[in-house]
Amino acid sequence: MAYEIPVTQARAELADLINRVVYGGERVVVTRHGKPLVALVSAADLERLDALDAPAEERVAGAVSALSAVREAASAPREQHRFGITAEHRAPGPS
Structure with a gap:
């Protein structure tokens, strides 16, 4: 739970409030x-909030990109030879 403080008191105690956030968590x-007017949070909390605000498409694109990299690595010719794989899957479509 957050500690609440009026803005007039916060002005006088800003350095102490910063220490409570940074060192006290x-x-x-x-x-x-x-x-509520504003909140003081740690930089780590802010990064987590920013990550939650990232568009869903951006998160999905990152996952698809990672999946593509895994697929490429899994079908590398050297690995096929290493494991004795003689066939590979090809997507349907024109050759």
Whole structure:
């Protein structure tokens, strides 16, 4: 759970709040009139949040790219010879 602090108090204690976030692993929510205004989080937390915001297409493209690399490595001619493989799968379509 995050530690909440009014913006007026946060101004006076900014250095201490930064230390609590960085070294204490806390999350600090700065409020104005009792409503959340901003949050102080560690750089590691921010990276995780950014990764969650990445478009789904970008994550899928990365997975497809990794899968393609695995397929290429698995069908390398040297490996076929090494394991005595004499046939290979070819996708249907014009030759």
